[in-house]
Amino acid sequence: MSLWRLVRARTSVVWLLLVAATALSWKLSHGLGLAEPRDAGCAVLVVAFIKVRLVIMDFMEIRGAPLAMRLAGETWVLLMAAALIALYLGALQ
Amino acid sequence: MDRARGAERDYVNTRHQILCVWSGVLCPIVMFTGLWPMAGFFPPHHPTASAADIAAIYQQGTSGIRLGMIFIMLAGALNVPFVAAIAAQMLRIESGRTPVLSMTQLGAGAAGALLFIIPALIWTAAAFRPDRPADITLALNDIGWISFVMPFTLAVVQNCAIGLAIVSDRNAQPVFPRWLGFFNFWVVLLFLPGGLLTFFKTGPFAWNGLLAFWVPATVFGAWYFVMAAFVIKAARQQAA
Amino acid sequence: MRPISSALDTTARGVPLPDRPPRHLPGEAGIWLFICGDLLVFSLFFVTFLYYRGQELALFRAARLHLDQGLGALNTLFMLSSSWFVASGVRAVRGGAARMAPYCFALAWACGCGFGVVKFFEYRAKIRAGITLNTNDFYMYYYMFTGIHFMHVLIGMGVLAFLTRYTWRGACDARKIRNIESGASFWHVVDLLWIVLFALLYLIP
Numbered sequence: 001m002s003l004w005r006l007v008r009a010r011t012s013v014v015w016l017l018l019v020a021a022t023a024l025s026w027k028l029s030h031g032l033g034l035a036e037p038r039d040a041g042c043a044v045l046v047v048a049f050i051k052v053r054l055v056i057m058d059f060m061e062i063r064g065a066p067l068a069m070r071l072a073g074e075t076w077v078l079l080m081a082a083a084l085i086a087l088y089l090g091a092l093q
Numbered sequence: 094m095d096r097a098r099g100a101e102r103d104y105v106n107t108r109h110q111i112l113c114v115w116s117g118v119l120c121p122i123v124m125f126t127g128l129w130p131m132a133g134f135f136p137p138h139h140p141t142a143s144a145a146d147i148a149a150i151y152q153q154g155t156s157g158i159r160l161g162m163i164f165i166m167l168a169g170a171l172n173v174p175f176v177a178a179i180a181a182q183m184l185r186i187e188s189g190r191t192p193v194l195s196m197t198q199l200g201a202g203a204a205g206a207l208l209f210i211i212p213a214l215i216w217t218a219a220a221f222r223p224d225r226p227a228d229i230t231l232a233l234n235d236i237g238w239i240s241f242v243m244p245f246t247l248a249v250v251q252n253c254a255i256g257l258a259i260v261s262d263r264n265a266q267p268v269f270p271r272w273l274g275f276f277n278f279w280v281v282l283l284f285l286p287g288g289l290l291t292f293f294k295t296g297p298f299a300w301n302g303l304l305a306f307w308v309p310a311t312v313f314g315a316w317y318f319v320m321a322a323f324v325i326k327a328a329r330q331q332a333a
Numbered sequence: 334m335r336p337i338s339s340a341l342d343t344t345a346r347g348v349p350l351p352d353r354p355p356r357h358l359p360g361e362a363g364i365w366l367f368i369c370g371d372l373l374v375f376s377l378f379f380v381t382f383l384y385y386r387g388q389e390l391a392l393f394r395a396a397r398l399h400l401d402q403g404l405g406a407l408n409t410l411f412m413l414s415s416s417w418f419v420a421s422g423v424r425a426v427r428g429g430a431a432r433m434a435p436y437c438f439a440l441a442w443a444c445g446c447g448f449g450v451v452k453f454f455e456y457r458a459k460i461r462a463g464i465t466l467n468t469n470d471f472y473m474y475y476y477m478f479t480g481i482h483f484m485h486v487l488i489g490m491g492v493l494a495f496l497t498r499y500t501w502r503g504a505c506d507a508r509k510i511r512n513i514e515s516g517a518s519f520w521h522v523v524d525l526l527w528i529v530l531f532a533l534l535y536l537i538p
Contacts, residue, residue, distance in 0.1 A: 006421055006433060015417040022409050026402070029536040037538035048532035052525055059420045059521045065358040069365075080376055084383055088537060091387030260363065275363035279370035285481060292466050297381055298477060304381070308374075 014058040021051045038092050042085055049081035110178050110328040117175025118321045120168050121314040124209065127164025131157050132216070137238060137301035140294040144227035147234050151223040158220040162213040169209030176202030179255065179320060182269070182327045186262045194258040201251035205244075212241035242300045243291065245284040245309070252277040252284075252316075268327045276319065283312045359423070360515035368522050371485075375526055378481075382474050382533060389470055394538070396471035399464060404455045405535040408448050409527065415444035415493075416524040419517045422496070426505050426513055434500035434513075441520065442493040445486055452483055475534055482526055489523045492516045 024032075025047040034040040053074075057063040062073040129135035133154050138147060151158060176199060183195035219233035259267075259274030286297075286304040297303040358365065386393045422437030459465075459472075466476045496516050505513065 003433070006425055006428075006430065009421070009424060011417060011420040011424065015413060018413045019410065022406065022413070025532060025536055026406055029402070029538060031538075041537040044532050044536045044538075048528055048536075051528045055416065055521055055525045055528065059416050059524070060518055061357070061359045064354065064356060066356045069358055072369075076372065076376075080379070084379060084533075087380065087383035087387065091383065091390050271361065272363040272366050275367040276370075279367050282371060283374060285484070286477070289477065293473065296385070296470065296473060298473065304377070308377070 010058060014054050018051050018054055021047050021054075025051075038089060041088055045081065045085050045088060049077055052080075053077045105328070105332045107328050107332045110181060111325055113174035113178035113181075114321050114324050114328070116171045116173075117178065117317055117324075120171040120175060121317045123164050123171060124168035125314070127161040127168065127213075130161075131164060132161025133157055134161065134216075137242070137306055138234060139301055140235075140238075140299050144231040148223070148227035148230045151220050151230055151234075155220055155223050159217065162217045162220070165213040166210050169206045169213070172206040172209065173203055175317070175321070176206070176251075178324050178328070182324055182331075183255065183258050185327070185331065186258050186264065186268045188264075194254045197254040198251050198258075201247045201254065205247045205251060208240065208244050208247065212237045215240065238300045239291070242287055242306055242309075245288045248284050248313075249281050252281045255320075256281070266330075268330075269323050273319075273323055277316075280312055280316050284309050359511075360518045361511055364515040364518055368518060371522060372525075375529075378478055379529060379533060382478070385470060385474070392469055393471045396469055396475075397535070397538075399459075399462070400475070400535050401455055401458070402535050404451050405531050408451050409531050411444045411448040411451070412524040412527045415441040415448075416521050418444065419493070419520045422500070423514060423517045426500060426510055431500055431503050431505055435497045438493050438497040438500065442490055442497065445490040445493060448486055449483070449490075452479070478530055478534070482523070482530055485523045485526065489520045492519055 025044045028034065028040050028043045028047065031040060034043060056073050056077065062070055065073075125135075133150075138150065179202070180195045180199040183198055184192050187193075187195055215233055216237040219230050219237065223230070256274040256277035259269045259277070260271055262268060262271075287306070287309045289298055290300045290302070290305045293299040293302070293305075295302075298305045300306060418437045418441035422434045422441070425431060425433040425437060456476075464472055466473055493516070496513055499509070500513065
C-alpha cells in the first residue's frame with residue numbers, strides 16, 4: 001500500500017471535516033452570526049457532538065460494528081447532546 | 094481413582110478458598126452496617142461543618158459510633174482472606190512464571206485492610222472522650238475521614254496488578270474472563286478523583302462529594318461482589 | 334431444487350448481491366467495557382459541570398474569559414491529528430502495509446507530546462497569574478477535568494509507544510491486529526473526550 005493510498009481514505013476526509021468543524025465552533029463561540037449567546041452556545045454543543053459522532057463512527061469504526069454497538073453509540077451521542085444542551089439552556093433562565 | 098480425585102480436591106482446597114471469598118462478600122456488608130445503621134456516619138460529615146457540630150455528633154451518638162467502629166475494624170480484617178483468595182487464583186494465572194503480580198496484589202490488598210482499621214481507630218479515639226474541646230474532636234474527625242476516603246494509591250496498585258495479570262493470562266483455559274481485567278482497570282479510574290479531596294471542602298471532589306466519595310464507594314462495593322463471583326467460579330473450575 | 338436464499342442476498346431477479354463486509358467491532362470486548370465505563374464517568378463529569386455552572390453562571394462566564402482559546406484550539410488540532418495518524422496506522426496494518434504503521438503511531442505519539450507541551454505552558458501561565466485549583470469553582474473543574482484527561486493522554490501515549498514497537502516487526506496476525514485495534518480505540522476516546530472538554534470549558538459562552 002503506497003503512502004498515497006494510505007492517505008486517500010475516508011479517515012482523511014473525516015479529519016478535514018473535524019478540523020473544519022473545529023474552526024466553525026471557534027467562530028460560533030466568537031459570535032459568528034448568532035447574536036444571542038444562548039444560540040451560539042447551543043450551536044457550539046451541536047457541532048461538538050457532530051465531531052464526537054464522526055470520531056465514534058469513523059475513527060472508532062462503530063459504523064461497521066455490530067448493530068447493537070452502533071445503536072448504543074448513536075443513542076449515547078444523542079442523549080449526551082440533548083442532556084448537555086438542556087442543562088446549558090436551563091442555566092440561562 | 095476416587096482416592097486420587099479426593100487427594101486432588103484436598104490439594105486444591107476449594108472449601109477454604111470459598112470461605113475466604115465469603116469473607117470478602119461480608120467485608121462491604123459489615124463495613125456498611127458499621128458506618129450507617131450503627132455510627133450514623135453515612136452520608137459523610139460535611140467538611141465545612143463547625144467544630145461544635147462535629148462535637149455534638151460525637152456526644153449524641155457516642156455508643157452507636159463506638160460500636161460501628163468495631164464493625165469497620167472487623168471489615169478491615171475480613172478483607173485479608175479475600176485478597177488471599179484472589180492471590181491464590183492469580184498464582185494459577187502466573188503458574189510457571191515468577192508470580193510478582195500475585196505478590197503485588199497480596200501486599201497492596203493486605204496493606205489496604207489497614208485503611209479501614211486506622212480510620213476506625215481514630216474515630217474511636219474521638220468518641221472515647223466526647224466532652225473534650227471541640228477543636229480536638231474536629232481534628233480527629235478530619236483525620237478519620239481523610240484516611241478513610243483519600244488513600245486510593247494502594248487500591249490503584251492492587252487493581253492494576255489484578256487487571257494486568259488477567260489480560261496477560263497465557264493458560265489454555267484462562268482463570269478469569271479477559272473483560273474482568275478491563276473491569277479492574279475501570280475501577281482504578283473511578284478511584285482517582287478521591288485522591289484530590291485534600292484540595293476541597295465543598296463540591297463533588299470533597300470527601301463527601303459525588304466524585305470523590307459516592308462514585309468510588311459504590312464501585313468499591315460492587316467490585317467485591319463481582320470479584321467474589323468470579324473467584325468462586327475459578328476455584329470450582331480448578332477442582333473440576 | 335435451488336436452495337432458498339435470503340431476500341437480502343439477491344436482487345429481485347435472483348442475481349446474487351456482492352458480499353457485504355461482515356460487521357466488525359475493532360479490538361477486544363474488554364477494551365470496549367473499559368471505554369464505555371470511561372465514557373460513563375466522563376458523561377457524569379460533563380453533566381456535573383453544566384449543572385454547577387447553572388448555579389454560578391456569572392462566575393463561570395467571567396472565569397472562562399481567562400482561558401487561552403488559541404491554545405485550546407491548538408490542542409484540539411493535536412488530538413484530531415493524532416487520531417488520524419492512529420486510524421491510518423490501523424489501516425496500514427490491515428492493508429498489508431504494516432511497515433508504515435510504526436511511523437503512524439510514532440507521529441500520533443508526537444502529537445500527544447505537542448498536546449502535553451501546550452498543556453504545560455497553559456497551566457504554567459495560569460498558575461503564574463495566580464489562578465489555581467482553589468481560585469473558584471470554574472477553575473476547580475478546569476484543572477480537575479483537564480488534569481484527569483491529561484492522565485488519559487499520558488496513558489495513551491504509553492499505549493502508542495507500545496504500538497510503535499509492537500508493529501515494528503512487520504506482519505501482523507489476527508490476534509495482533511485485534512490488540513492494535515484495542516489500543517487505537519482507547520486513543521480515539523482520549524481525542525473524543527477532549528473535543529467535548531474544549532467545547533464545555535473553552536467555547537460555550
